Amino acid sequence: MNVKRCLDFQTELVDVAEGKSNASAEQHAIECDACGQRLAELRQLIEVAARNHFDAPAEMIRRAEGIFVPRKRTVFAALTNFGLAGARAVASDLNHFKLVAEDVNITIMIRREKEKWRVMGRVEGPQPTSGQHSAQVINFSDSQFEFLTESLEEDLWLDYADHQICVPLMNA
Numbered sequence: 442m443n444v445k446r447c448l449d450f451q452t453e454l455v456d457v458a459e460g461k462s463n464a465s466a467e468q469h470a471i472e473c474d475a476c477g478q479r480l481a482e483l484r485q486l487i488e489v490a491a492r493n494h495f496d497a498p499a500e501m502i503r504r505a506e507g508i509f510v511p512r513k514r515t516v517f518a519a520l521t522n523f524g525l526a527g528a529r530a531v532a533s534d535l536n537h538f539k540l541v542a543e544d545v546n547i548t549i550m551i552r553r554e555k556e557k558w559r560v561m562g563r564v565e566g567p568q569p570t571s572g573q574h575s576a577q578v579i580n581f582s583d584s585q586f587e588f589l590t591e592s593l594e595e596d597l598w599l600d601y602a603d604h605q606i607c608v609p610l611m612n613a
Contacts, residue, residue: 447476458483514604518542542606551593551610560597560610561587569599569606 446469453466458480470480497505518540540547545566552559560574563585572579572586574597579586597608 447473450476451479454480455483458487513600516542516604516606518545518547518606518608521546540608542608545599545606547599547606547608549608549610554589557589557591558593559587559589560593561585562597564599567601569601571600573598573600574610 450466450469453463454470454476457463457466457470470477519542521539521541536551538549540549545564547562547564549560549562552561564581565584568581568584572581574588574590575592575595577588577590579588579597593610595610597610599606599608
């Protein structure tokens with residue numbers, strides 16, 4: 442094996458692996474074991490890269506699927522009305538509105554308390570397994586929830602077994 446000569450054929454070996462004709466590179470690969478092995482590796486690499494998909498072993502797929510949390514269907518709660526309580530919001534500094542998402546009715550009341558917002562609500566219908574706003578976990582007691590937040594810019598998320606409900610608080 443002549444290292445200088447082998448280096449001269451590296452680009453040509455790639456061409457040969459891609460199916461292009463190059464008699465001198467092909468002859469060199471026949472005569473030089475290292476370049477012959479390199480050509481075989483390049484052909485295998487090109488073959489694998491050309492596949493539309495990779496067939497991983499079933500056990501590897503099962504383990505990989507176990508790593509990821511399945512995506513839940515997301516439902517967005519829609520504002521239904523403000524009602525009379527919404528009309529009094531200016532006078533009492535309390536905003537009250539209702540939202541609906543599939544078979545869940547959500548009543549939200551938001552009140553300003555110094556530099557924060559107190560968010561109180563009730564879920565009617567199937568009960569969520571948990572809730573979250575910003576970084577805080579929301580606990581439910583008898584279908585009701587309450588929490589303090591500095592901002593209403595982030596949505597309230599209600600988690601169910603097979604879906605999640607996004608409740609926008611910027612309606613307040």
